[in-house]
Amino acid sequence: MNKACLLILLVCILGISLDCFAQNSYNRTTQPPFAQPDLLIQSSQQELLDAFNWAKEKARFYVQTGKTGPLDVWERGAGSGNVPYLPTYWAGYPKRSAFYSRDFCHQLIGAHLLGLQEENFTMLKAFAASADEGKKWFPLWAINFNGAPFLLDYRGNENFVREVPATFELVEKAYELYLWTGDERYLKDEVIWQYCSKAVTDFIALHDQQLPNGIAEGTGKGIFQGAASYNEAQDAPLIESGDGIACQFKAFEAYAQMAALRGETKLAKLFAKKAADLKTFFNQNWGTKNTNTYNRGYTADGKAVDGWGKENSWFMPMKGLTEGNVPRTQLYLDFINQRLESKDDIPDNIEAISYIPETFFLHQQNETAWKWMKHIITRLNQQHSYQSATGRNGDYPEVSYVLIRNTVVDLLGITPQASAHALSTLSHLPAEIDYLGLENIRIGQSLLALKQEANHTSTLRLQAGDASLNWQAGFPGVHQQAWVNGVKKVCRQGKDQSGRVYSYCKLRVKPGEVVRVTLKGG
Known part of the structure; x- marks a missing residue:
């Protein structure tokens, strides 16, 4: 055994801190350059300021672009070789030389906001290329930083870790990355398009055998045989799961939009209908049959399972599969919050809890969402539930990347459409945050600064860009008028993803221009 491998093994055995491990086990270069200026934050809430600035530096630490190192490293194995790494970043346990599909899907918007556009494309295409008929x-569930299968989780085509929701989330996230970047490779790359097409067709047909109903199934036998849910600590042998059907719904929606953008109108209409039909089926049958809340899975004998299932519970409202502003969904969100408040039911692993803020932000439950953001922030220095593979909670890569996403996407309330030079905003600030502003937010080829003041004032500055931006500035509730740079303007009304009414003004912002919209007059 050479000295480098011996050192890695000793580090794993002795449990030396994550940063020490990473610096000694990989040939790290100086911090890589990023394609955009640093994200700069201002806020009335010091805890958020500190957490965001910590998250930026922590997330950048995990970038592997331009580096070399061994393959198949894990917490009890030093791996082997010394190879060049692709443009990638850590997504998964930080003592493993790999990026994981589930983690990647949750980290990629935070990565985009840090300037990691090429890393996102490379990693998404690697997952897409790994799927085949065999x-x-x-x-693949996990891929080494050079693009090879991570052998801890892959032992052959019949024996590798696989979970149904990830197959569909990768489709959803391909479209989401397109919305942020306008990069047509997400629409036109043959490998990615084939993957998306197979995921919403052949994949479902091949995995809809036990309860034929158009919903992709797992085996109910564990992760190496194919799990239905992201909740690996299953309390029932689910073959269909709430997170599986929720992710399938979002994949149908995303695929319909991508097909439309490719000019494939007939295909777009077909999958838009599939998405609508699946949501109807869930809300009238699969999700509501014989329960006052929501079913979150089915076993092979066709028995519905409700109650608490962690991921297979909260993914349903998080993905917008449940009906929006209706009593059943509101009661279910209350149920999720109560279970998370329970010492017995809250997940042990912090990365599972990292989904919770966006679940509540989507449904305009901003106080609850912020409560769970703070829950995560205040536990960054606690030991992770799988300490030997991670270290502290804050050392799990997903945590830092998602905190960036929560701040920009959820608190500021940004929805981008890069190819149309457009964005919409709808503040989700809780009472504890008087104002929040971010500079150098990249949407396509534009850089912008956005500041939200409570839920009454939004200020947008187009810092740089190749065209004007179409901005839909929204505010929760019904408002007849707003003031745009001091000039009164009539508001329109619409409904957000949760079914709640909001008011908005449609504006056009030129490069260099600052536009302030407020409900408070002049």
């Missing part, structure tokens, strides 16, 4: 169109 794997029944499942993508």
Whole structure:
């Protein structure tokens, strides 16, 4: 055994801190350059300021672009070789030389906001390329930083870790990355398009055998045989799960939009209908049959399972599969919050809890969402539930990347459409945050600064860009008028993803221009 491998092994055995491990086990270069200026934050809430600035530096630490190192490293194995790494970043346990599909899907918007556009494309395409007929169109669960299968989780085409929701989330996230970047490779790359097409067709057909109903199934036998849910600590042998059907719904929606953008109108209409039909089926049958809340899975004998299932519970409202502003969904969100408040039911692993803020922000429950953001922030220095593979909670890569996403996407309330030079905003600030502003937010080829003051004032500055931006500035509730740079303007009304009414003004912002919209007059 050479000295480098011996050192890695000793580090794993002795449990030396994450940063020490990473610096000694990989040939790290200086921090890589990023394609945009640094994200700069201002806020009345010091805890958020500190957490965001910590998250930026922590997330950048995990970038592997331009580096070399061994393959198949894990917490009890030093791996082997010394190879060049692709443009990638850590997504998964930080003592493993790999990026994981589930983690990647949750980290990629935070990565985009840090300037990691090429890393996102490379990693998404690696997962897309890994799915083939031999794997029944499942993508690999984990991939080494050079693009090779991570052998801890892959032992052959019949024996590798695979979970149904990830197959569909990768489709959803391809479209989401397109919305942020306008990068047509997400629409036109043949490998990615084939993957997306197979995921919403052949994959479902091949995995809808036990309860034929158009919903992709797992086996109910564990992760190496194909799990239905992201909740690996299953309390029932689910073959269909709430997070699986929720992610399938979002994949249908995303695929319909991508097909439309490709000019494939007939295909777009077909999958838009599939998405609508699946949501109807869930809300009238699969999700509501014989329960006052929501079913979150089915076993092979066709028995519905409700109650608390962690990911297979909260993914349903998080993905917008449940009906929006209706009593059943509101009661279910209350149920999720109560279970998370329970010492017995809250997940042990912090990365699972990292989904919770966006779940509540989507449904305009801003106080609850912020409560769970603070829950995460205040536990960054606690030991992770799988300490030997991670260290502290804050050392799990997903945590830092998602905190960036929560701040920009959820608190500021940004929805981008890069190819149309457009964005909409709808503040989700809780009472504790008087104002929040970010500079150098990249949407396509534009850089912008946005400041939200409570839920009454939004200020947008187009810092740089190749065209004007179409801005839909929204505010929760019904408002007849707003003031745009001091000039009164009539508001329109619409409904957000949760079914709640909001008011908005449609504006056009030129490069260099500052536009302030307020409900408070002049």
